Amino acid sequence: MNQFTFLGREKMVLMFFMALGAICLAATYFVEPATMVVMNHGHEETVSTHHMRFWSNFLQNAVFFLGMSFTAMFGYCAFITAYGGWFTGMKRLWEAYALWMGVGLVMMLVLIAGVWMHWHHLYHWNAHGITDINDPHYDEIIAGKAPFLNKYWYTFATLICVGVYVFITMRIRSLSIAEDSAQKGDYTFHNKMRNWMAAFLPWGAFTSAILIWQWMMSIDAHWYSTMYAWNVTASFFVGLLSMTVLMLIYLKSRGYFVYVTENHMHDIGKYLFGFSVFWTYTWFSQYMLIWYSNNGEETIYFLTRRDQYPILFYGNLIINFALPFLILIRNSSKRKFGTIGLVAGITFFGHWFDMFYLIKPGALINIAGSNDAATALGSVAGYALPGLLELGTFLGFTAMFIYFTFSKLSEAALAPTNDPYIGESVTHHVI
Amino acid sequence: MEGHKDVLYGLYDDEDVLMDAITKAQKDHLDIHDVFTPFPVHGLDEVMGLSESRLHIAGFVYGALGTLTAFLFMSWVFTRDWPIIFGGKPYWSVPAFIPITFELTVLFSCVGMVVTYYTVCGMGPGADNPTLDDRITDDKFCIAFNVSNSSKDEIESLRGFLTKSGAEETNIKTI
Numbered sequence: 001m002n003q004f005t006f007l008g009r010e011k012m013v014l015m016f017f018m019a020l021g022a023i024c025l026a027a028t029y030f031v032e033p034a035t036m037v038v039m040n041h042g043h044e045e046t047v048s049t050h051h052m053r054f055w056s057n058f059l060q061n062a063v064f065f066l067g068m069s070f071t072a073m074f075g076y077c078a079f080i081t082a083y084g085g086w087f088t089g090m091k092r093l094w095e096a097y098a099l100w101m102g103v104g105l106v107m108m109l110v111l112i113a114g115v116w117m118h119w120h121h122l123y124h125w126n127a128h129g130i131t132d133i134n135d136p137h138y139d140e141i142i143a144g145k146a147p148f149l150n151k152y153w154y155t156f157a158t159l160i161c162v163g164v165y166v167f168i169t170m171r172i173r174s175l176s177i178a179e180d181s182a183q184k185g186d187y188t189f190h191n192k193m194r195n196w197m198a199a200f201l202p203w204g205a206f207t208s209a210i211l212i213w214q215w216m217m218s219i220d221a222h223w224y225s226t227m228y229a230w231n232v233t234a235s236f237f238v239g240l241l242s243m244t245v246l247m248l249i250y251l252k253s254r255g256y257f258v259y260v261t262e263n264h265m266h267d268i269g270k271y272l273f274g275f276s277v278f279w280t281y282t283w284f285s286q287y288m289l290i291w292y293s294n295n296g297e298e299t300i301y302f303l304t305r306r307d308q309y310p311i312l313f314y315g316n317l318i319i320n321f322a323l324p325f326l327i328l329i330r331n332s333s334k335r336k337f338g339t340i341g342l343v344a345g346i347t348f349f350g351h352w353f354d355m356f357y358l359i360k361p362g363a364l365i366n367i368a369g370s371n372d373a374a375t376a377l378g379s380v381a382g383y384a385l386p387g388l389l390e391l392g393t394f395l396g397f398t399a400m401f402i403y404f405t406f407s408k409l410s411e412a413a414l415a416p417t418n419d420p421y422i423g424e425s426v427t428h429h430v431i
Numbered sequence: 432m433e434g435h436k437d438v439l440y441g442l443y444d445d446e447d448v449l450m451d452a453i454t455k456a457q458k459d460h461l462d463i464h465d466v467f468t469p470f471p472v473h474g475l476d477e478v479m480g481l482s483e484s485r486l487h488i489a490g491f492v493y494g495a496l497g498t499l500t501a502f503l504f505m506s507w508v509f510t511r512d513w514p515i516i517f518g519g520k521p522y523w524s525v526p527a528f529i530p531i532t533f534e535l536t537v538l539f540s541c542v543g544m545v546v547t548y549y550t551v552c553g554m555g556p557g558a559d560n561p562t563l564d565d566r567i568t569d570d571k572f573c574i575a576f577n578v579s580n581s582s583k584d585e586i587e588s589l590r591g592f593l594t595k596s597g598a599e600e601t602n603i604k605t606i
Binding site: 284287288291292294329330331332429431 | 487529
């Protein structure tokens with residue numbers, strides 16, 4: 001079966017979860033109280049929440065799935081540029097993931113519009129008068145970062161960087177499909193693809209860091225870490241690999257991808273294992289350097305998260321490091337679909353949970369106005385832990401992502417029969 | 432040291448012919464002493480019916496031992512034996528121990544696996560490992576049978592099997 005058919009039954013189930021996600025996301029807009037009473041500098045103050053729970057949920061999911069599709073494209077380009085052939089059998093799956101970047105860009109446009117129209121207050125650097133020295137809200141640190149953290153650059157960088165990703169992805173996709181009907185042994189399409197990919201790699205590598213800094217790290221506008229972008233990219237990549245494992249298991253159960261065997265799963269498993277460790281490595285490097293140097297404005301970031309959000313802080317490490325590390329360390333556990341499927345399920349949720357950990361505490365601080373005020377609030381629904389509405393939103397976005405993937409899969413043959421590396425992929429053998 | 436043994440071996444030119452020969456030998460219930468190849472051949476251990484190596488289990492145990500050694504030793508030094516305050520941190524500052532714990536985990540598991548591997552395989556300095564044929568390390572693939580206690584007929588039938596399955600030449604060597 002070389003042509004994927006998107007069953008009506010699947011559409012129904014996915015539609016149901018998308019509707020559920022939409023309801024949950026909409027609910028977060030309305031259930032959050034419009035104001036909160038916080039203690040600021042010793043006196044009570046009423047602050048507006050600006051529907052922060054809704055916007056931070058939207059940002060978390062939009063960025064997570066956009067990042068996953070970015071790493072799908074990045075991994076695809078890296079494999080082809082490095083003359084890798086083993087994954088060719090499943091490359092249509094990663095192409096379908098990569099095309100999601102177009103949808104992700106639309107979601108980012110909503111957030112950009114929010115920045116301009118002040119619909120949301122995710123970013124403290126966007127607050128009124130914050131860079132004006134004569135304004136009572138003047139913040140010297142943020143004013144110093146204003147050349148990078150401003151709405152013009154936020155808009156421009158997002159549009160240009162993601163726009164180029166989407167453009168190159170669509171070029172590569174059309175070349176890849178055109179290759180299917182090319183003559184046997186005609187490598188011109190492959191060579192053209194390789195050129196586009198060689199261009200994508202440096203562009204994607206540098207700009208993804210900029211985007212992650214401004215989309216996510218600038219929520220905590222006072223704090224910065226150069227390791228952050230690496231850490232988040234690793235998170236995206238593990239999320240993508242987990243999604244790939246689960247999707248392949250499902251599609252194989254429907255009779256597709258027969259040539260993707262436990263040998264390919266073994267290799268994806270190695271990536272899953274390796275990048276879980278890499279994620280932990282960057283996480284810990286970032287943490288330890290800041291812990292050791294003990295500079296007040298940097299340490300406060302981790303201190304808040306460790307003391308106020310212990311479940312997010314330690315749970316993150318257990319789910320995303322300890323479990324995949326200990327379960328996947330054996331060779332055979334990467335080859336058994338049940339075991340690797342279990343790990344993939346854990347890490348897919350785990351890296352979404354990581355996004356939650358990265359975004360929510362900072363979002364609450366932005367509502368409260370200061371670190372101390374946020375601390376005094378204690379645990380607030382939707383910020384301390386992923387609640388049911390957050391989980392519903394996550395399911396909705398996942399269903400939407402799968403729906404998109406399935407509809408893109410049904411647009412082209414599943415096996416790229418004219419790809420020069422397809423033979424290498426079919427005969428791939430690990431042990 | 433074990434006593435000397437007589438080994439009948441056949442040399443093959445191609446790994447695919449070798450694989451077919453091994454499969455055939457397994458079907459005929461011939462007791463292969465060993466197979467030698469100039470490079471690792473994929474799927475060979477599967478065809479030969481070898482069980483999965485347990486070296487990695489040893490590696491995990493050594494690694495865990497390294498983790499414990501490093502972590503417990505540093506904990507003991509910095510809390511009991513010689514407590515010093517570094518940079519205003521508590522005596523027992525776990526994050527600072529992690530890089531060294533990691534290094535010792537890697538060191539223990541690597542060195543341990545090398546020593547185990549060499550010991551189990553009887554290799555290493557001073558070990559006497561005669562080669563059946565120098566060309567096995569270059570371009571020939573070899574199936575060897577232990578024929579120390581075999582009769583002449585048995586040897587001839589094994590030799591016949593080797594030739595029939597594609598061996599370029601067959602020899603008997605005492606090692």
